[in-house]
Amino acid sequence: MSRHDWESAAADWLEQLSVDSLRRARRVVRAIDATHVEVDGQTLVNFSSNDYLGLSHHTAVIAACCEAMRVHGAGAGAAPLVAGQTPLHAEAEARLAAWKQTESAVLLPSGYQANLAAIQTLANVAKRGGKSLRILMDKLCHASLIDAVRSSDSAFRVFPHNGMEKLQRLLAEGDTGQIQVVVTESIFSMDGDAAQLKALSLLKLQYSFLLMLDEAHSSGVYGSAGRGLADELGLNSLADVSIVTLSKAFGCGGGVVCGSQVFCDALVNSARAYIYSTATPPVIPGALLAGLSVMENEPELQSRLRESSKRIRDNLSRMRFQIPPGDSPIIAIILGDQNTALNAAEQLRAAGHLCIAIRPPTVAPNTSRLRITISARHTDAELDALLTSLRSLRM
Numbered sequence: 001m002s003r004h005d006w007e008s009a010a011a012d013w014l015e016q017l018s019v020d021s022l023r024r025a026r027r028v029v030r031a032i033d034a035t036h037v038e039v040d041g042q043t044l045v046n047f048s049s050n051d052y053l054g055l056s057h058h059t060a061v062i063a064a065c066c067e068a069m070r071v072h073g074a075g076a077g078a079a080p081l082v083a084g085q086t087p088l089h090a091e092a093e094a095r096l097a098a099w100k101q102t103e104s105a106v107l108l109p110s111g112y113q114a115n116l117a118a119i120q121t122l123a124n125v126a127k128r129g130g131k132s133l134r135i136l137m138d139k140l141c142h143a144s145l146i147d148a149v150r151s152s153d154s155a156f157r158v159f160p161h162n163g164m165e166k167l168q169r170l171l172a173e174g175d176t177g178q179i180q181v182v183v184t185e186s187i188f189s190m191d192g193d194a195a196q197l198k199a200l201s202l203l204k205l206q207y208s209f210l211l212m213l214d215e216a217h218s219s220g221v222y223g224s225a226g227r228g229l230a231d232e233l234g235l236n237s238l239a240d241v242s243i244v245t246l247s248k249a250f251g252c253g254g255g256v257v258c259g260s261q262v263f264c265d266a267l268v269n270s271a272r273a274y275i276y277s278t279a280t281p282p283v284i285p286g287a288l289l290a291g292l293s294v295m296e297n298e299p300e301l302q303s304r305l306r307e308s309s310k311r312i313r314d315n316l317s318r319m320r321f322q323i324p325p326g327d328s329p330i331i332a333i334i335l336g337d338q339n340t341a342l343n344a345a346e347q348l349r350a351a352g353h354l355c356i357a358i359r360p361p362t363v364a365p366n367t368s369r370l371r372i373t374i375s376a377r378h379t380d381a382e383l384d385a386l387l388t389s390l391r392s393l394r395m
């Protein structure tokens, strides 16, 4: 295929996406503070950020980032196994492991890479031990988990979203030559509902499997000092491997794999997603350490977030919007086709709210939605204004 042929195929495809209202375009969003942005000259209240506690603009976090950069430089300069593991990286990993109550933790440049590295580690060790890995994953797992599982060359099965009966049948089918791993998220990114962690803990009594739990959207939001949903449910030792992303409630970026010392050592020795990528810039461990202190010392942020999320959820249910169950700050208003969702997002934008429409392939066809995310920093007046605008949506 010549370059010309390739570009004409790409142009045709993009044109078709436009016709189907499925084409993506980036918009320039200038942050004013944790909950306000400017888009095309219009100031909007941001209901599309995962910065649940407003830490991206917390003065202590910003001060820690500036100090980290002043002391350790703008970049790490090398991969962690070469010369990129600064004392700040080591300190942040140790503090995160203590907070998460795991033996060890490894910091990576993104949550996507953290998921990739964790699955690579599971697969690499199984292969070395002459065992086959069989991964059982929830249908609504995040793309980073799906990509990690698919690229690992492991056998995998997908169970229906939170389908514990099907999962039990799949677990029962596994044979002794296999290491079975269940992969799920504590709070699902696009539906905002929770995994059945209690049911998983019961399955663990019956079957032998490892649990990999992505706590991207529950870290900072649930549990004492924001340790996550497993902590909140008293199931701290349930997951064998947990993922914490720093891109959500920590308000910065990066991902952390938390697990036993031997798991983390195996990751450092075998996961290509970790080994062959430059260590995170020092601002990231700086922000992580400051974020942990905020979560420990300002529990009122988590309480406010939870109350505001409940208030919006209760009101939307009363308005008879179709929203998946739960109490998380991710509130998905399922609208159906993509044009309806885009139109609703546009009406909200005209009223001063940024609520992005989520369309296929991110979500299943005919489940396009407004994905509203609540922040501890939204004021009552802003939450009320959002409800008023949602009440008067024309569809």
Ligand SMILES: Cc1ncc(COP(=O)(O)O)c(C=O)c1O
Pocket: 110, 111, 112, 113, 115, 142, 144, 185, 189, 214, 216, 217, 245, 246, 247, 253, 254, 255
């Ligand atoms: C559940 C889940 N896991 C992992 C990721 C990837 O994290 P990151 O954006 O830090 O790469 C995301 C979001 O982007 C997510 O929602």
